[in-house]
Amino acid sequence: MEGIIDSVIGLAKRAGDMMLSEAPVISTFKGTKENYATETDENIQKFLKKELLALVKGSSFMGEEGHDYSKSDLLWIVDPIDGTVNYARGLSMSVVSIALVKDGHTVCGVVHNPYLGHTFHAERGKGSFLNGKRIYVSDVKRENALVSTAWCAYDKELAHPSFMISERLHRECSDIRRFGTAAYEMCLLAKGSLDIYFEMLLRPWDYAAASLVVEEAGGACSSIDGPLDMFDQCMVLACNNDENLNYLKKVVKEETGGNVDTGSIWRD
Numbered sequence: 001m002e003g004i005i006d007s008v009i010g011l012a013k014r015a016g017d018m019m020l021s022e023a024p025v026i027s028t029f030k031g032t033k034e035n036y037a038t039e040t041d042e043n044i045q046k047f048l049k050k051e052l053l054a055l056v057k058g059s060s061f062m063g064e065e066g067h068d069y070s071k072s073d074l075l076w077i078v079d080p081i082d083g084t085v086n087y088a089r090g091l092s093m094s095v096v097s098i099a100l101v102k103d104g105h106t107v108c109g110v111v112h113n114p115y116l117g118h119t120f121h122a123e124r125g126k127g128s129f130l131n132g133k134r135i136y137v138s139d140v141k142r143e144n145a146l147v148s149t150a151w152c153a154y155d156k157e158l159a160h161p162s163f164m165i166s167e168r169l170h171r172e173c174s175d176i177r178r179f180g181t182a183a184y185e186m187c188l189l190a191k192g193s194l195d196i197y198f199e200m201l202l203r204p205w206d207y208a209a210a211s212l213v214v215e216e217a218g219g220a221c222s223s224i225d226g227p228l229d230m231f232d233q234c235m236v237l238a239c240n241n242d243e244n245l246n247y248l249k250k251v252v253k254e255e256t257g258g259n260v261d262t263g264s265i266w267r268d
């Protein structure tokens with residue numbers, strides 16, 4: 001996969017320009033009134049699918065807007081607009097997220113915020129970068145940690161345990177932030193601006209790229225009982241170090257009794 005990262009960064013920036021130049025028009029509702037796509041989500045996905053499949057022969061594609069994919073050991077996992085509700089409501093905080101996953105593990109990832117001109121990228125074993133400058137997670141301890149989280153707007157049956165966890169983290173850490181885009185929040189952790197990140201339920205396109213950016217910056221990502229699932233939805237935990245990750249796992253298990261059914265994107 002040598003040498004493709006610059007092409008992927010270029011495509012993410014062109015997709016970002018589409019986000020800035022197209023007015024948001026809601027086109028599709030996906031099961032709840034909170035979970036929808038805009039025409040721009042669909043246009044960007046169509047554009048990236050064509051370009052990325054041409055970039056790596058034999059690869060396949062999974063995107064948020066219609067996520068059928070053929071099994072291949074080389075899979076593009078794309079969120080055309082992470083933070084779609086922000087985009088639709090004119091909150092200038094959304095990103096394009098592109099990951100190349102080999103045998104279930106991300107090998108390269110790009111997360112681009114066109115509003116701030118922030119482009120994060122990482123290749124496995126080569127470190128993480130923001131606009132070409134190497135980045136590292138913080139060394140902030142739990143009691144001073146800035147936490148970022150959310151309360152399952154698309155899956156409100158999971159909101160109550162999410163609030164319980166947030167209340168405990170607020171009590172035992174420093175404070176909580178919420179930006180409305182998982183991929184960008186995890187990248188803020190990778191650059192040392194946040195220290196603990198948690199969401200009860202996300203899909204592979206929300207975290208496939210950003211999780212590599214966190215890990216290559218020295219941080220740690222996992223689900224509650226194992227690695228992040230690149231082929232199905234799961235709980236997402238990301239921290240600046242293993243100590244805080246173990247603390248977060250303990251809090252989630254204690255506050256949920258350890259039995260949260262996160263369902264599957266492959267069955268209703």
Ligand code: LIP
Binds near residue numbers: 064
């Ligand atoms: C969103 C995530 C956000 C989460 C939302 C949704 P989308 O992704 O970025 O963190 O709370 O439920 O998953 O739908 O904007 O790509």
